[in-house]
Amino acid sequence: MRDKPPLVLLPGTLCDERLWMPQIEALIGHADILVPRIDSRDDLDGMARDILKRIPWPSFNLAGLSMGGILALSLQRQAPQRIERLALLNTNPFAEAPERQAQRCGDIKQAETMGIARYAREVLAPLYPADGTLGDPGHADLVVSMAERAGLETFRRQALALRDRPDGSAGLAAITQPTLVLCGDGDRLCPPARHTYLAEHIPHADLMILEGVGHLSTLQAPETVSQALAHWLTRERHPQPWRSP
Template sequence: MQTDAKRQPLLLIPGTLCDERLWAPQIEALGDRVEAFVPRLDASDDLDTLARDILDQAPWPRFSLAGLSMGGILALSILRQAPERVERLALFNTNPFAEALERQALRADDIAQAEALGMTRYAREVLAPLYPAEGDAEDPEHTKLVVAMAERGGLDAFRRQAIALRDRPDASAGLAAITQPTLVLCGDGDRLCLPSRHLYLAEHIPNAELVILEGVGHLSTLQAPAAVNQALVAWLDRPASPEI
């Protein structure tokens, strides 16, 4: 894949059961300045192996890297494995810690529930209600999109993603070694990945800028596209990390 010299390569990693449609507002708005690529997330139930597969999919030797939720966790794994390939890092709605023991125990229940309900009902009845900011009603268009992405991803991919998240390593110890210009962004109403996680990220990554969006939940790229786009433009304007 040949990148236009005037356009920056940008690897966008979606979250669990999401695809390129999670990033559609950013791809459309930034199309004049970035060459965007969104990888598949179905190759493995091991997080680091999945990250290596994403590196193999990436069509450029170096790129700016952004991930949301599971995508942010994968971005941190990519950075551990191949820091020389990453020019900038953006972490959206991301938890840098290993899965809590009590949450680990519930992953099998999540998979069993998805198997029992099917992906359409599981996405509509279980996942979509978790994504708006606390106290907000669901946006019907966002719910429809969450369901469509889950249907496309399918049950097998969900099983692998759930296991990868359950068994993921703790990434917090490596944050101080990150040298790339970093954007940390979340909504203040995110119930799945609390703002406190992002304060931790911003405090422990040396070159990080923190953006907290008021009234926004877990799917910030869809729920506040204009604000996210503005933050991404400012991030892309920061000088890239030098080649190692």
């Protein structure tokens, strides 16, 4: 019997383990935690295969935020027998919309022209606070720092992987793992309606929508997200649904 459950945390675009640091600090005594890099190639399903090869445990719990959630759905499709529980935060189950597909190459060129640090600060960071709020300047600084570490080539690969990703919505009904679906009500990139869809189509899903929270819920509501993940890690296969207080 394992002492602590294995937990894999997948970050979002241009992010690393620091996106999950509040949860790592809260759960490190209760789980064995791994945060893989998500930069191996420009093909989302191929990237997911690479991640699966690097995870040392035969089975594990899996949580992903934004692009990490999209990747988590790909891991689940490819190796459902390995995943014990699934958590999808601030994410999107659908394929890229045609108009957004057309913008991705422009995003790459803009980041190349501006430089990744300026692009992260001026283009990405303003999208992350809850709609109608300015957000925490420290979070913007962290977004820039993570982007600088990741670099332009990682951004290019991630943007192309997201542009060409498959539609993950058709497979939701086949997900049998206890699943947490969590988002902020002010998420401008992955709005609540997408999470309601996830919760309605995954058989054993719990839905949490956090008031006043934007796209980076792990940083913007760290204690609530950590508590939700701690509860999720104890869920049995078919429990009664849990709703936020």
